[in-house]
Amino acid sequence: xxxxxxxxxxxxxxxxxxxxxxxxxxxxxxxxxxxxxxxxxxxxxxxxxxxxxxxxxxxxxxxxxxxxxxxxxxxxxxxxxxxxxxxxxxxxxxxxxxxxxxxxxxxxxxxxxxxxxxxxxxxxxxxxxxxxxxxxxxxxxxxxxxxxxxxxxxxxxxx
Amino acid sequence: xxxxxxxxxxxxxxxxxxxxxxxxxxxxxxxxxxxxxxxxxxxxxxxxxxxxxxxxxxxxxxxxxxxxxxxxxxxxxxxxxxxxxxxxxxxxxxxxxxxxxxxxxxxxxxxxxxxxxxxxxxxxxxxxxxxxxxxxxxxxxxxxxxxxxxxxxxxxxxxxxxxxxxxxxxxxxxxxx
Amino acid sequence: xxxxxxxxxxxxxxxxxxxxxxxxxxxxxxxxxxxxxxxxxxxxxxxxxxxxxxxxxxxxxxxxxxxxxxxxxxxxxxxxxxxxxxxxxxxxxxxxxxxxxxxxxxxxxxxxxxxxxxxxxxxxxxxxxxxxxxxxxxxxxxxxxxxxxxxxxxxxxxxxxxxxxxxxxxxxxxxxxxxxxxxxxxxxxxxxxxxxxxxxxxxxxxxxxxxxxxxxxxxxxxxxxxxxxxxxxxxxxxxxxxxxxxxxxxxxxxxxxxxxxxxxxxxxxxxxxxxxxxxxxxxxxxxxxxxxxxxxxxxxxxxxxxxxxxxxxxxxxxxxxxxxxxxxxxxxxxxxxxxxxxxxxxxxxxxxxxxxxxxxxxxxxxxxxxxxxxxxxxxxxxxxxxxxxxxxxxxxxxxxxxxxxxxxxxxxxxxxxxxxxxxxxxxxxxxxxxxxxxxxxxxxxxxxxxxxxxxxxxxxxxxxxxxxxxxxxxxxxxxxxxxxxxxxxxxxxxxxxxxxxxxxxxxxxxxxxxxxxxxxxxxxxxxxxxxxxxxxxxxxxxxxxxxxxxxxxxxxxxxxxxxxxxxxxxxxxxxxxxxxxxxxxxxxxxxxxxxxxxxxxxxxxxxxxxxxxxxxxxxxxxxxxxxxxxxxxxxxxxxxxxxxxxxxxxxxxxxxxxxxxxx
Numbered sequence: 001x002x003x004x005x006x007x008x009x010x011x012x013x014x015x016x017x018x019x020x021x022x023x024x025x026x027x028x029x030x031x032x033x034x035x036x037x038x039x040x041x042x043x044x045x046x047x048x049x050x051x052x053x054x055x056x057x058x059x060x061x062x063x064x065x066x067x068x069x070x071x072x073x074x075x076x077x078x079x080x081x082x083x084x085x086x087x088x089x090x091x092x093x094x095x096x097x098x099x100x101x102x103x104x105x106x107x108x109x110x111x112x113x114x115x116x117x118x119x120x121x122x123x124x125x126x127x128x129x130x131x132x133x134x135x136x137x138x139x140x141x142x143x144x145x146x147x148x149x150x151x152x153x154x155x156x157x158x159x
Numbered sequence: 160x161x162x163x164x165x166x167x168x169x170x171x172x173x174x175x176x177x178x179x180x181x182x183x184x185x186x187x188x189x190x191x192x193x194x195x196x197x198x199x200x201x202x203x204x205x206x207x208x209x210x211x212x213x214x215x216x217x218x219x220x221x222x223x224x225x226x227x228x229x230x231x232x233x234x235x236x237x238x239x240x241x242x243x244x245x246x247x248x249x250x251x252x253x254x255x256x257x258x259x260x261x262x263x264x265x266x267x268x269x270x271x272x273x274x275x276x277x278x279x280x281x282x283x284x285x286x287x288x289x290x291x292x293x294x295x296x297x298x299x300x301x302x303x304x305x306x307x308x309x310x311x312x313x314x315x316x317x318x319x320x321x322x323x324x325x326x327x328x329x330x331x332x333x334x335x336x
Numbered sequence: 337x338x339x340x341x342x343x344x345x346x347x348x349x350x351x352x353x354x355x356x357x358x359x360x361x362x363x364x365x366x367x368x369x370x371x372x373x374x375x376x377x378x379x380x381x382x383x384x385x386x387x388x389x390x391x392x393x394x395x396x397x398x399x400x401x402x403x404x405x406x407x408x409x410x411x412x413x414x415x416x417x418x419x420x421x422x423x424x425x426x427x428x429x430x431x432x433x434x435x436x437x438x439x440x441x442x443x444x445x446x447x448x449x450x451x452x453x454x455x456x457x458x459x460x461x462x463x464x465x466x467x468x469x470x471x472x473x474x475x476x477x478x479x480x481x482x483x484x485x486x487x488x489x490x491x492x493x494x495x496x497x498x499x500x501x502x503x504x505x506x507x508x509x510x511x512x513x514x515x516x517x518x519x520x521x522x523x524x525x526x527x528x529x530x531x532x533x534x535x536x537x538x539x540x541x542x543x544x545x546x547x548x549x550x551x552x553x554x555x556x557x558x559x560x561x562x563x564x565x566x567x568x569x570x571x572x573x574x575x576x577x578x579x580x581x582x583x584x585x586x587x588x589x590x591x592x593x594x595x596x597x598x599x600x601x602x603x604x605x606x607x608x609x610x611x612x613x614x615x616x617x618x619x620x621x622x623x624x625x626x627x628x629x630x631x632x633x634x635x636x637x638x639x640x641x642x643x644x645x646x647x648x649x650x651x652x653x654x655x656x657x658x659x660x661x662x663x664x665x666x667x668x669x670x671x672x673x674x675x676x677x678x679x680x681x682x683x684x685x686x687x688x689x690x691x692x693x694x695x696x697x698x699x700x701x702x703x704x705x706x707x708x709x710x711x712x713x714x715x716x717x718x719x720x721x722x723x724x725x726x727x728x729x730x731x732x733x734x735x736x737x738x739x740x741x742x743x744x745x746x747x748x749x750x751x752x753x754x755x756x757x758x759x760x761x762x763x764x765x766x767x768x769x770x771x772x773x774x775x776x777x778x779x780x781x782x783x784x785x786x787x788x789x790x791x792x793x794x795x796x797x798x799x800x801x802x803x804x805x806x807x808x809x810x811x812x813x814x815x816x817x818x819x820x821x822x823x824x825x826x827x828x829x830x831x832x833x834x835x836x837x838x839x840x841x842x843x844x845x846x847x848x849x850x851x852x853x854x855x856x857x858x859x860x861x862x863x864x865x866x867x868x869x870x871x872x873x874x875x876x877x878x879x880x881x882x883x884x885x886x887x888x889x890x891x892x893x894x895x896x897x898x899x900x901x902x903x904x905x906x907x908x909x910x911x912x913x914x915x916x917x918x919x920x921x922x923x924x925x926x927x928x929x930x931x932x933x934x935x936x937x938x939x940x941x942x943x944x945x946x947x948x949x950x951x952x953x954x955x956x957x958x959x960x961x962x963x964x965x966x967x968x969x970x971x972x973x974x975x976x977x978x979x980x981x982x983x984x985x986x987x988x989x990x991x992x993x994x995x996x997x998x999x
Binding site for chain 1: 569570571573576578579635636637639677678679680685688689692693695696699700703704707711716717718719720721722723724725728729733851853854855931932933934936942943944
Binding site: 048061062065066088089091092094 | 258283288291
């Protein structure tokens, strides 16, 4: 019970964000390119105290402070990598909405494509084999397996 | 036969994952500072704005850096325990008053008591960002060499002290466990 | 009194559900007609009691009964009546009751419209649905009782979260849940088929309309959520890949694969074990979504307040339902042999590729959603995976999929040649590439991505039109040919067209939308997207349960006034939560959008202005898809089935409908 109470109090302290209030802060930029970079960055960074919002959306105090930081860094000429590194050094990878590509995240980044590839390969092989079965073009090994299957006692559940 | 069992296998794995995940806190952000030197900083003290305190002043002793604020409800909750912690020998309790108002903070310490050896005033929260502070209260354990050894998120409780802080303190005492 | 009645009704419903979930199933297994016949009446009785409980909760809200804990937490006497009703499903316990109620509606519908089904099948289908209902009723009664009393009663309630006090949020959950829960019907049919050992085309034909209708509702539910988030939250976006959004999107993807797969199983007898697996997946993902949202394992703006105890229950339920279905699948499915044989290049194999792509897309979203959790559980660190990740992984998988929309219908069943298909479609290939890649030239700055997306949308529309003409060509005239095409075909046409519309909307708003945060003093003007916005200050005012600061922006184009936008900043009295109420001037070709920020120290205000071209096409596309689904489900052959069944009933007097044979 005490643990849960603690968690609740912590949540109260952490979540001093008005999630329903759009974060509208005005920043001045000398050129459109910098402004574009700034907007891109604050959309890639996560608000640490919110329930899943980017720095761009959140109106939490910490989010405002961090937006200001990013603004100052963009204005002072730092590049995107440096700015992201600044935040990761302080808050860890959690602050990035685009997870880094490293050993622990290879599965995350490449998994889906691998699965797609494997899936397509299996699909092609299965369809080819079935088509071959139907048109009678079986290899010797496949013919042997076919006989094995046919010689098994009939299952009453076969449709 | 194997390929028909595959969905089941994947599912069982997922359930195991979720079962473990149920007891984790998805909002907890671990600190990347653990094992690294504490960030450089210079802050004015709360009582006397002209006096400053910097990272060097942490060295030589075990420091407990406690980030708090008067607007933080949980900080009030942990305060009584901090008063007890302050009595313990062998370490200094440093307070970071985070994004607060000076008069309110002074009033707070006066009425509730001051457990801190020194209270520093981080009005803008800039130093907090360098320490990776994202919510109050947070407590850092810094060893005499200035390395951050542990970060506790949330109010400090006797249980947390016993389970997490004391082992770290023991490690520091016996010289990097 | 009424809450107690509601509670009691739930208990009775549970008892009936237990009966419904067991007796008919054994009856089907052991061939006992009396036990099987119990299924329908049990379903109706159970539905009646659940409905009663739901009405009791609604009544408690309307009557402001703050002695009920759930009412006290989610309502307030100043809350307008419409929102008092929608507050019923505004939080965890009530939304579970909504789940159960919608399940009851589906169960009754299945019991009602299934006269032509053999007794064994209906016994098993309703039995499975009964077991699912047992799970939800138990969950409510054991851990999340909406009728729990608060003693002493509260003076007034804590009010509904202001974000939820909105018409969009009134309709969004019921639509969404109707979709989620509707997949339980396909699931029940699949389990019934596995248990009975018969996975024939009849099974597919029965399942199809239910699945399509559920899918349509889910489409609308997701679209509503996206639309709501766009106009309510003031961020101008429409999809964030938030875990809860993903939890609704994953069953949708699998549901899409399922309706395509069912089509093949019905028409060609192929893909049987695939289709069964997809039906199990679709509902499993619905349940998984329920788990993710209520257990606290993931952080989301959407997540209900919760504790691990509830999470454990749902996980156990999820494990039991999905685990046992997958065991059943592993046991029974190998014996099912698809009767289709088709060549490597054929419509069947293209549909298989379609299924694979959709399932991989779902898997990629699932991976991204739970990967942070997995790493944390294995103590390998804490990461986040957000929109940048999902956009990079998901979009490339979708590209071949939408291309298939054109290639599939143009490919013959069983066997065809890719070159022949290319020849047939050469007109569409040429025009879509030329016109598509030329479009960005009209817009000024060139973008290859926009060109590709427009080409794809054109590809979809052109191939659809060409296919319609080809299929209508067999009659005396084109018009007669078009009239002869069945509704299910037009459903497909509409839905695929909707995909194209959706792609256009997403692409153009992403590429050409403009967002500006500006400081505006009274009288200042700012140009965005060719429109001029003049700020005329802020007025204070009051609503039924909030105070509002309302800004006025006069919008004109080329000197002509277009509209007046009045964005608001509201503070709701009870929860004291500040909220932005954006002002939108909607249009088919563009939205103008303004949100009020803060009063700046010098008296001016920060204002956000958006120009959003074609943003409505996003939800228009979804609506086309949903309508396509409903149209397809209302195809003659499903209605013929129902009529034939009632004709078969022993009625000597005439009226035996001699309808045309089902296609």
